[in-house]
Amino acid sequence: MSPAGTAGRVVGPTGGHGILQVHPTRRCNLRCRHCYSSSGPDVAQSVPVDVVRQVVDDAAGLGCTVLGVSGGEPLLYPGLGTVLRSARGAGMTTTVTTNGMLLTPRRVDELAGQVDVLAISLDGSPESHAAMRGDPRAFSRMAGRLSYLAASGTTFGFVFTLTQRNVHELDWVVRFAREVGAGLVQVHPLEAEGYAVDNLADDVPDVVELAFAAVEVLRTADGGGPYLQIDVASRHDLLADPARFLALEHAPDAPLGTWLTPLVLEADGTVVPLTYGFPRPFALGSVHDAPLRTLAARWDPDPLLSVARRTHARLAGPQGPALTNWYTEVLATARARRLSLTVA
Amino acid sequence: MERGSARLLDDWKNGGFVLEERLIERLLKSTGSLVIDSWYIKGQPRPDWLHTSFDVDGVEQCGTVVKDIAATLGGLGLGRAGGIRVFPKGIPADVFTIELQVGAP
Numbered sequence: 001m002s003p004a005g006t007a008g009r010v011v012g013p014t015g016g017h018g019i020l021q022v023h024p025t026r027r028c029n030l031r032c033r034h035c036y037s038s039s040g041p042d043v044a045q046s047v048p049v050d051v052v053r054q055v056v057d058d059a060a061g062l063g064c065t066v067l068g069v070s071g072g073e074p075l076l077y078p079g080l081g082t083v084l085r086s087a088r089g090a091g092m093t094t095t096v097t098t099n100g101m102l103l104t105p106r107r108v109d110e111l112a113g114q115v116d117v118l119a120i121s122l123d124g125s126p127e128s129h130a131a132m133r134g135d136p137r138a139f140s141r142m143a144g145r146l147s148y149l150a151a152s153g154t155t156f157g158f159v160f161t162l163t164q165r166n167v168h169e170l171d172w173v174v175r176f177a178r179e180v181g182a183g184l185v186q187v188h189p190l191e192a193e194g195y196a197v198d199n200l201a202d203d204v205p206d207v208v209e210l211a212f213a214a215v216e217v218l219r220t221a222d223g224g225g226p227y228l229q230i231d232v233a234s235r236h237d238l239l240a241d242p243a244r245f246l247a248l249e250h251a252p253d254a255p256l257g258t259w260l261t262p263l264v265l266e267a268d269g270t271v272v273p274l275t276y277g278f279p280r281p282f283a284l285g286s287v288h289d290a291p292l293r294t295l296a297a298r299w300d301p302d303p304l305l306s307v308a309r310r311t312h313a314r315l316a317g318p319q320g321p322a323l324t325n326w327y328t329e330v331l332a333t334a335r336a337r338r339l340s341l342t343v344a
Numbered sequence: 345m346e347r348g349s350a351r352l353l354d355d356w357k358n359g360g361f362v363l364e365e366r367l368i369e370r371l372l373k374s375t376g377s378l379v380i381d382s383w384y385i386k387g388q389p390r391p392d393w394l395h396t397s398f399d400v401d402g403v404e405q406c407g408t409v410v411k412d413i414a415a416t417l418g419g420l421g422l423g424r425a426g427g428i429r430v431f432p433k434g435i436p437a438d439v440f441t442i443e444l445q446v447g448a449p
Binding site: 162163164165166167168169171202205208209212216235318320 | 346349408
Protein backbone atom coordinates (compact mmCIF):
# COMPACT_ATOMS: atom_id res chain seq x y z
CA MET A 1 0.00 0.00 0.00
CA SER A 2 1.24 3.46 -0.75
CA PRO A 3 1.64 6.09 1.94
CA ALA A 4 -1.44 7.77 0.53
CA GLY A 5 -3.60 4.71 1.00
CA THR A 6 -5.97 3.26 -1.50
CA ALA A 7 -8.10 6.29 -2.23
CA GLY A 8 -6.57 7.20 -5.56
CA ARG A 9 -5.99 4.75 -8.34
CA VAL A 10 -6.38 7.11 -11.18
CA VAL A 11 -3.65 8.95 -13.04
CA GLY A 12 -4.91 12.48 -13.12
CA PRO A 13 -7.34 14.57 -11.15
CA THR A 14 -10.54 13.45 -12.80
CA GLY A 15 -12.55 12.74 -9.72
CA GLY A 16 -12.24 9.00 -10.02
CA HIS A 17 -14.22 8.70 -13.24
CA GLY A 18 -12.77 6.69 -16.09
CA ILE A 19 -13.13 9.01 -19.06
CA LEU A 20 -12.96 8.23 -22.76
CA GLN A 21 -12.39 11.47 -24.62
CA VAL A 22 -13.20 11.20 -28.32
CA HIS A 23 -12.26 13.65 -31.05
CA PRO A 24 -14.12 12.03 -33.94
CA THR A 25 -13.43 14.84 -36.40
CA ARG A 26 -11.27 17.94 -36.78
CA ARG A 27 -13.78 19.54 -39.09
CA CYS A 28 -15.17 22.73 -37.60
CA ASN A 29 -17.14 25.76 -38.69
CA LEU A 30 -14.62 27.97 -36.86
CA ARG A 31 -10.86 28.28 -36.73
CA CYS A 32 -10.28 29.41 -33.16
CA ARG A 33 -6.97 31.03 -32.27
CA HIS A 34 -6.51 28.73 -29.28
CA CYS A 35 -7.69 25.46 -30.83
CA TYR A 36 -5.46 22.68 -29.50
CA SER A 37 -6.51 20.25 -32.22
CA SER A 38 -5.85 22.65 -35.13
CA SER A 39 -9.37 22.14 -36.41
CA GLY A 40 -11.12 24.20 -39.05
CA PRO A 41 -13.52 24.32 -41.99
CA ASP A 42 -10.94 22.88 -44.37
CA VAL A 43 -9.78 20.02 -42.14
CA ALA A 44 -11.47 16.78 -43.13
CA GLN A 45 -9.77 14.26 -40.85
CA SER A 46 -12.23 12.02 -39.01
CA VAL A 47 -12.72 8.51 -37.66
CA PRO A 48 -15.46 6.37 -39.26
CA VAL A 49 -18.49 5.99 -37.02
CA ASP A 50 -18.29 2.20 -36.86
CA VAL A 51 -14.73 2.47 -35.59
CA VAL A 52 -15.73 5.02 -32.94
CA ARG A 53 -18.62 2.82 -31.81
CA GLN A 54 -16.24 -0.08 -31.34
CA VAL A 55 -13.87 2.13 -29.37
CA VAL A 56 -16.75 3.19 -27.10
CA ASP A 57 -17.81 -0.41 -26.52
CA ASP A 58 -14.23 -1.44 -25.76
CA ALA A 59 -13.73 1.53 -23.45
CA ALA A 60 -16.83 0.58 -21.48
CA GLY A 61 -15.39 -2.92 -21.17
CA LEU A 62 -12.16 -1.41 -19.89
CA GLY A 63 -14.01 0.37 -17.10
CA CYS A 64 -14.55 3.81 -18.60
CA THR A 65 -17.77 5.32 -17.30
CA VAL A 66 -17.80 8.67 -19.09
CA LEU A 67 -17.69 9.51 -22.80
CA GLY A 68 -16.65 13.05 -23.67
CA VAL A 69 -17.01 14.04 -27.31
CA SER A 70 -15.05 17.03 -28.56
CA GLY A 71 -13.47 17.92 -31.84
CA GLY A 72 -13.45 19.76 -34.13
CA GLU A 73 -17.09 20.58 -33.87
CA PRO A 74 -18.95 17.42 -32.83
CA LEU A 75 -22.22 18.67 -34.33
CA LEU A 76 -20.55 18.40 -37.76
CA TYR A 77 -19.80 14.71 -37.20
CA PRO A 78 -22.56 12.71 -38.90
CA GLY A 79 -22.27 9.78 -36.51
CA LEU A 80 -22.59 11.78 -33.29
CA GLY A 81 -26.03 10.45 -32.39
CA THR A 82 -24.99 6.88 -33.08
CA VAL A 83 -21.91 7.20 -30.89
CA LEU A 84 -23.85 8.77 -28.03
CA ARG A 85 -26.53 6.06 -28.17
CA SER A 86 -23.81 3.41 -28.06
CA ALA A 87 -22.27 4.99 -25.00
CA ARG A 88 -25.59 5.37 -23.22
CA GLY A 89 -26.41 1.77 -24.09
CA ALA A 90 -23.15 0.73 -22.45
CA GLY A 91 -24.13 2.61 -19.30
CA MET A 92 -21.78 5.56 -19.81
CA THR A 93 -22.43 9.17 -18.91
CA THR A 94 -22.03 11.41 -21.97
CA THR A 95 -20.78 14.94 -22.53
CA VAL A 96 -20.41 16.92 -25.75
CA THR A 97 -18.27 20.04 -26.10
CA THR A 98 -19.40 22.42 -28.82
CA ASN A 99 -19.06 26.05 -29.88
CA GLY A 100 -22.86 26.19 -29.74
CA MET A 101 -23.39 28.03 -33.01
CA LEU A 102 -25.05 25.03 -34.68
CA LEU A 103 -27.40 24.15 -31.80
CA THR A 104 -30.58 24.58 -33.78
CA PRO A 105 -33.83 23.42 -32.16
CA ARG A 106 -33.68 20.30 -34.33
CA ARG A 107 -30.17 19.44 -33.10
CA VAL A 108 -31.15 20.15 -29.51
CA ASP A 109 -34.10 17.78 -29.86
CA GLU A 110 -31.87 15.10 -31.36
CA LEU A 111 -29.42 15.39 -28.49
CA ALA A 112 -32.09 15.34 -25.80
CA GLY A 113 -31.83 12.17 -23.80
CA GLN A 114 -28.46 11.31 -25.31
CA VAL A 115 -26.29 13.94 -23.62
CA ASP A 116 -25.93 14.31 -19.88
CA VAL A 117 -23.99 17.57 -20.08
CA LEU A 118 -23.57 19.85 -23.06
CA ALA A 119 -20.47 22.01 -22.67
CA ILE A 120 -20.33 25.21 -24.69
CA SER A 121 -17.09 27.08 -25.22
CA LEU A 122 -17.20 30.68 -24.02
CA ASP A 123 -14.03 32.75 -23.96
CA GLY A 124 -15.20 35.85 -22.13
CA SER A 125 -17.22 38.90 -23.09
CA PRO A 126 -18.92 38.90 -26.51
CA GLU A 127 -16.05 40.92 -27.98
CA SER A 128 -13.35 38.67 -26.53
CA HIS A 129 -15.24 35.55 -27.56
CA ALA A 130 -15.62 36.74 -31.14
CA ALA A 131 -11.96 37.75 -31.32
CA MET A 132 -10.77 34.36 -30.07
CA ARG A 133 -13.14 32.56 -32.43
CA GLY A 134 -12.21 34.65 -35.46
CA ASP A 135 -15.89 35.23 -36.26
CA PRO A 136 -17.84 38.36 -35.29
CA ARG A 137 -21.06 36.30 -35.12
CA ALA A 138 -19.62 33.65 -32.81
CA PHE A 139 -21.16 34.99 -29.62
CA SER A 140 -24.50 36.24 -30.95
CA ARG A 141 -25.19 33.02 -32.84
CA MET A 142 -24.33 30.88 -29.84
CA ALA A 143 -26.22 33.05 -27.36
CA GLY A 144 -29.27 33.02 -29.60
CA ARG A 145 -29.43 29.23 -29.28
CA LEU A 146 -29.53 29.16 -25.50
CA SER A 147 -33.16 29.88 -24.71
CA TYR A 148 -34.40 26.81 -26.61
CA LEU A 149 -31.59 24.74 -25.13
CA ALA A 150 -32.45 25.83 -21.60
CA ALA A 151 -36.12 25.11 -22.18
CA SER A 152 -35.29 21.63 -23.48
CA GLY A 153 -34.11 20.53 -20.06
CA THR A 154 -30.71 19.41 -21.29
CA THR A 155 -28.07 20.27 -18.70
CA PHE A 156 -25.54 22.63 -20.17
CA GLY A 157 -22.57 24.68 -19.07
CA PHE A 158 -19.70 26.77 -20.33
CA VAL A 159 -16.02 26.04 -20.75
CA PHE A 160 -13.88 29.14 -20.26
CA THR A 161 -10.32 28.95 -21.55
CA LEU A 162 -8.14 30.85 -19.11
CA THR A 163 -5.24 32.77 -20.65
CA GLN A 164 -2.63 35.12 -19.25
CA ARG A 165 -4.90 38.04 -20.21
CA ASN A 166 -8.50 37.22 -19.39
CA VAL A 167 -9.09 36.22 -15.76
CA HIS A 168 -10.93 39.54 -15.25
CA GLU A 169 -13.63 38.28 -17.65
CA LEU A 170 -14.43 35.19 -15.60
CA ASP A 171 -16.85 37.16 -13.45
CA TRP A 172 -18.77 38.19 -16.57
CA VAL A 173 -18.88 34.58 -17.75
CA VAL A 174 -20.27 33.40 -14.42
CA ARG A 175 -22.92 36.10 -14.39
CA PHE A 176 -23.88 35.30 -17.97
CA ALA A 177 -24.08 31.60 -17.11
CA ARG A 178 -26.34 32.40 -14.20
CA GLU A 179 -28.54 34.57 -16.40
CA VAL A 180 -29.11 31.91 -19.05
CA GLY A 181 -29.57 29.01 -16.66
CA ALA A 182 -26.29 27.17 -17.19
CA GLY A 183 -25.42 24.57 -14.59
CA LEU A 184 -21.64 24.67 -14.88
CA VAL A 185 -18.69 26.92 -15.61
CA GLN A 186 -15.47 25.03 -16.16
CA VAL A 187 -12.24 27.03 -16.16
CA HIS A 188 -9.63 25.33 -18.29
CA PRO A 189 -6.13 26.80 -18.64
CA LEU A 190 -4.94 27.44 -22.18
CA GLU A 191 -2.60 24.78 -23.50
CA ALA A 192 0.21 25.57 -25.90
CA GLU A 193 -1.07 23.14 -28.50
CA GLY A 194 -2.32 23.37 -32.05
CA TYR A 195 -3.05 26.88 -33.28
CA ALA A 196 -2.22 28.31 -29.87
CA VAL A 197 1.46 27.57 -30.47
CA ASP A 198 1.56 30.27 -33.15
CA ASN A 199 -1.25 32.56 -32.04
CA LEU A 200 -0.98 32.60 -28.25
CA ALA A 201 2.47 31.38 -27.34
CA ASP A 202 2.81 33.96 -24.53
CA ASP A 203 -0.71 33.54 -23.24
CA VAL A 204 -0.47 30.28 -21.31
CA PRO A 205 -1.44 31.36 -17.78
CA ASP A 206 1.32 31.31 -15.19
CA VAL A 207 0.87 30.45 -11.53
CA VAL A 208 -0.15 34.00 -10.65
CA GLU A 209 -3.03 33.95 -13.11
CA LEU A 210 -4.02 30.45 -11.97
CA ALA A 211 -4.09 31.73 -8.39
CA PHE A 212 -6.26 34.69 -9.32
CA ALA A 213 -8.55 32.38 -11.24
CA ALA A 214 -8.85 30.21 -8.14
CA VAL A 215 -9.72 33.29 -6.09
CA GLU A 216 -12.32 34.33 -8.64
CA VAL A 217 -13.84 30.84 -8.68
CA LEU A 218 -14.12 30.91 -4.90
CA ARG A 219 -15.43 34.47 -4.87
CA THR A 220 -18.02 34.13 -7.61
CA ALA A 221 -19.14 30.69 -6.39
CA ASP A 222 -20.48 32.39 -3.30
CA GLY A 223 -23.19 34.02 -5.36
CA GLY A 224 -25.09 30.77 -5.87
CA GLY A 225 -25.06 28.61 -9.06
CA PRO A 226 -23.70 27.64 -11.48
CA TYR A 227 -21.29 24.98 -10.27
CA LEU A 228 -17.72 26.16 -10.87
CA GLN A 229 -14.78 23.96 -11.64
CA ILE A 230 -11.18 24.91 -12.30
CA ASP A 231 -8.88 22.42 -13.98
CA VAL A 232 -5.83 22.91 -11.82
CA ALA A 233 -4.18 20.80 -9.17
CA SER A 234 -3.00 22.44 -5.99
CA ARG A 235 0.30 21.70 -4.36
CA HIS A 236 -1.69 20.50 -1.40
CA ASP A 237 -3.38 17.86 -3.57
CA LEU A 238 -0.06 16.73 -5.01
CA LEU A 239 1.48 16.33 -1.56
CA ALA A 240 -1.54 14.93 0.25
CA ASP A 241 -2.70 12.38 -2.27
CA PRO A 242 0.10 11.32 -4.62
CA ALA A 243 -1.58 8.03 -5.45
CA ARG A 244 -4.32 9.97 -7.16
CA PHE A 245 -1.74 11.20 -9.68
CA LEU A 246 0.59 8.25 -9.87
CA ALA A 247 -1.57 5.13 -10.05
CA LEU A 248 0.61 3.59 -7.37
CA GLU A 249 -1.86 0.95 -6.40
CA HIS A 250 -3.39 -0.44 -9.53
CA ALA A 251 -3.44 -4.20 -9.71
CA PRO A 252 -1.59 -5.73 -12.69
CA ASP A 253 -4.82 -7.09 -14.11
CA ALA A 254 -7.00 -4.05 -13.35
CA PRO A 255 -8.89 -2.83 -16.43
CA LEU A 256 -7.09 0.13 -17.96
CA GLY A 257 -10.01 2.52 -17.70
CA THR A 258 -10.22 2.03 -13.94
CA TRP A 259 -6.82 3.57 -13.26
CA LEU A 260 -5.74 5.54 -16.34
CA THR A 261 -7.91 8.47 -17.35
CA PRO A 262 -8.65 10.03 -19.67
CA LEU A 263 -8.04 7.80 -22.65
CA VAL A 264 -8.07 10.04 -25.72
CA LEU A 265 -9.08 9.00 -29.22
CA GLU A 266 -7.72 11.52 -31.72
CA ALA A 267 -9.16 12.13 -35.16
CA ASP A 268 -6.32 10.21 -36.84
CA GLY A 269 -7.32 7.07 -34.92
CA THR A 270 -4.51 7.21 -32.37
CA VAL A 271 -5.35 6.52 -28.74
CA VAL A 272 -3.15 8.41 -26.30
CA PRO A 273 -3.19 8.69 -22.52
CA LEU A 274 -4.25 11.74 -20.53
CA THR A 275 -4.42 14.57 -23.03
CA TYR A 276 -4.71 15.43 -26.71
CA GLY A 277 -1.38 15.53 -28.51
CA PHE A 278 0.47 13.24 -26.10
CA PRO A 279 3.74 12.09 -27.72
CA ARG A 280 3.26 9.02 -29.89
CA PRO A 281 5.91 6.88 -28.15
CA PHE A 282 3.52 6.77 -25.17
CA ALA A 283 0.41 6.04 -27.27
CA LEU A 284 -1.60 2.84 -27.01
CA GLY A 285 -1.67 2.69 -30.80
CA SER A 286 -4.11 3.27 -33.64
CA VAL A 287 -7.62 1.87 -33.72
CA HIS A 288 -7.19 1.57 -37.47
CA ASP A 289 -4.66 -1.20 -36.74
CA ALA A 290 -6.37 -3.03 -33.88
CA PRO A 291 -9.36 -2.64 -31.56
CA LEU A 292 -8.89 -0.59 -28.40
CA ARG A 293 -9.21 -3.67 -26.20
CA THR A 294 -6.24 -5.22 -28.03
CA LEU A 295 -4.20 -2.03 -27.89
CA ALA A 296 -4.89 -1.81 -24.14
CA ALA A 297 -3.80 -5.39 -23.58
CA ARG A 298 -0.53 -4.85 -25.45
CA TRP A 299 0.31 -1.46 -23.98
CA ASP A 300 3.26 -1.06 -21.63
CA PRO A 301 2.32 1.57 -18.99
CA ASP A 302 5.78 1.84 -17.42
CA PRO A 303 7.11 4.73 -19.59
CA LEU A 304 4.02 6.81 -18.81
CA LEU A 305 4.12 6.01 -15.11
CA SER A 306 7.78 7.00 -15.07
CA VAL A 307 6.87 10.32 -16.65
CA ALA A 308 4.08 10.82 -14.10
CA ARG A 309 6.48 10.17 -11.23
CA ARG A 310 9.06 12.60 -12.65
CA THR A 311 6.36 15.22 -13.04
CA HIS A 312 5.09 14.72 -9.53
CA ALA A 313 8.59 14.91 -8.06
CA ARG A 314 9.22 18.19 -9.90
CA LEU A 315 5.93 19.80 -8.89
CA ALA A 316 5.94 18.56 -5.30
CA GLY A 317 9.52 19.68 -4.67
CA PRO A 318 10.47 22.72 -2.61
CA GLN A 319 10.31 25.00 -5.65
CA GLY A 320 7.04 23.61 -6.93
CA PRO A 321 4.20 26.00 -7.81
CA ALA A 322 1.14 26.48 -5.60
CA LEU A 323 -1.20 25.63 -8.47
CA THR A 324 -0.58 23.80 -11.68
CA ASN A 325 -2.22 22.21 -14.70
CA TRP A 326 -1.29 18.57 -14.10
CA TYR A 327 -1.95 17.34 -17.62
CA THR A 328 0.07 20.12 -19.23
CA GLU A 329 2.96 19.39 -16.89
CA VAL A 330 2.89 15.65 -17.60
CA LEU A 331 2.80 16.42 -21.30
CA ALA A 332 5.82 18.71 -20.95
CA THR A 333 7.74 16.00 -19.09
CA ALA A 334 6.84 13.43 -21.72
CA ARG A 335 8.04 15.68 -24.52
CA ALA A 336 11.30 16.41 -22.72
CA ARG A 337 11.73 12.70 -22.08
CA ARG A 338 11.11 11.87 -25.72
CA LEU A 339 13.57 14.56 -26.77
CA SER A 340 16.28 13.27 -24.45
CA LEU A 341 15.76 9.73 -25.72
CA THR A 342 15.98 10.97 -29.31
CA VAL A 343 19.18 12.91 -28.63
CA ALA A 344 20.72 9.97 -26.80
CA MET B 345 0.15 43.09 -22.92
CA GLU B 346 -1.44 43.49 -19.56
CA ARG B 347 -2.12 40.51 -17.36
CA GLY B 348 -5.73 39.59 -16.77
CA SER B 349 -5.06 39.78 -13.05
CA ALA B 350 -4.03 43.44 -13.34
CA ARG B 351 -7.38 44.21 -14.94
CA LEU B 352 -9.09 42.09 -12.30
CA LEU B 353 -7.46 44.07 -9.49
CA ASP B 354 -8.72 47.29 -11.05
CA ASP B 355 -12.20 45.79 -11.27
CA TRP B 356 -12.09 44.75 -7.63
CA LYS B 357 -10.96 48.17 -6.46
CA ASN B 358 -13.52 49.99 -8.56
CA GLY B 359 -16.25 47.58 -7.58
CA GLY B 360 -15.58 47.83 -3.86
CA PHE B 361 -14.64 44.18 -3.42
CA VAL B 362 -13.53 43.50 0.12
CA LEU B 363 -12.52 40.41 1.97
CA GLU B 364 -15.10 37.82 2.70
CA GLU B 365 -14.52 35.56 5.64
CA ARG B 366 -15.54 32.44 3.81
CA LEU B 367 -13.27 33.27 0.91
CA ILE B 368 -10.22 33.67 3.10
CA GLU B 369 -11.07 30.54 5.03
CA ARG B 370 -11.26 28.54 1.85
CA LEU B 371 -8.05 30.05 0.57
CA LEU B 372 -6.21 29.03 3.68
CA LYS B 373 -7.65 25.55 3.53
CA SER B 374 -6.59 25.23 -0.05
CA THR B 375 -3.06 26.17 0.88
CA GLY B 376 -2.42 23.11 2.98
CA SER B 377 -3.26 21.12 6.05
CA LEU B 378 -2.54 23.93 8.44
CA VAL B 379 -3.49 24.16 12.07
CA ILE B 380 -4.91 27.63 12.49
CA ASP B 381 -4.20 29.02 15.97
CA SER B 382 -6.32 32.10 15.78
CA TRP B 383 -7.87 34.57 13.50
CA TYR B 384 -9.64 37.83 13.67
CA ILE B 385 -11.67 39.51 11.03
CA LYS B 386 -12.97 43.05 11.26
CA GLY B 387 -15.15 45.19 9.10
CA GLN B 388 -18.74 46.29 8.89
CA PRO B 389 -20.92 45.52 7.15
CA ARG B 390 -18.44 43.23 5.39
CA PRO B 391 -15.05 42.16 6.71
CA ASP B 392 -12.07 43.90 5.21
CA TRP B 393 -9.30 43.03 7.64
CA LEU B 394 -7.94 39.62 8.45
CA HIS B 395 -5.32 38.58 10.97
CA THR B 396 -4.54 34.93 11.44
CA SER B 397 -1.71 32.77 12.69
CA PHE B 398 -0.88 29.12 12.32
CA ASP B 399 2.00 26.73 12.85
CA VAL B 400 3.93 24.76 10.26
CA ASP B 401 6.63 22.15 10.71
CA GLY B 402 10.12 22.75 9.42
CA VAL B 403 11.88 25.25 7.24
CA GLU B 404 10.78 23.63 4.02
CA GLN B 405 7.08 23.69 4.77
CA CYS B 406 7.37 27.19 6.17
CA GLY B 407 8.94 28.49 2.98
CA THR B 408 6.41 26.71 0.83
CA VAL B 409 3.42 27.98 2.77
CA VAL B 410 4.65 31.55 2.80
CA LYS B 411 5.32 31.40 -0.91
CA ASP B 412 1.90 29.93 -1.61
CA ILE B 413 0.11 32.53 0.46
CA ALA B 414 2.10 35.31 -1.10
CA ALA B 415 1.26 34.05 -4.56
CA THR B 416 -2.41 33.70 -3.78
CA LEU B 417 -3.08 36.70 -1.59
CA GLY B 418 -0.15 39.03 -2.05
CA GLY B 419 -1.52 40.54 -5.21
CA LEU B 420 -5.01 41.24 -3.99
CA GLY B 421 -4.21 44.94 -4.19
CA LEU B 422 -6.48 46.08 -1.44
CA GLY B 423 -4.30 49.12 -1.12
CA ARG B 424 -3.75 48.96 2.62
CA ALA B 425 -1.27 47.53 5.04
CA GLY B 426 -0.77 43.82 5.09
CA GLY B 427 1.88 41.20 5.16
CA ILE B 428 3.22 37.93 6.40
CA ARG B 429 5.45 37.52 9.45
CA VAL B 430 7.24 34.37 10.49
CA PHE B 431 8.27 33.47 14.05
CA PRO B 432 10.63 30.51 14.57
CA LYS B 433 10.10 28.32 17.63
CA GLY B 434 12.65 26.06 19.25
CA ILE B 435 16.43 25.77 19.07
CA PRO B 436 17.10 24.86 16.39
CA ALA B 437 13.80 26.05 15.01
CA ASP B 438 11.58 23.17 14.00
CA VAL B 439 8.18 24.87 14.19
CA PHE B 440 7.29 28.21 12.69
CA THR B 441 4.33 30.39 13.48
CA ILE B 442 3.13 32.33 10.48
CA GLU B 443 1.08 35.46 10.92
CA LEU B 444 -0.91 36.69 8.00
CA GLN B 445 -2.52 40.08 7.85
CA VAL B 446 -4.50 41.48 4.98
CA GLY B 447 -6.05 44.92 5.05
CA ALA B 448 -5.61 47.66 7.67
CA PRO B 449 -6.81 47.22 11.28
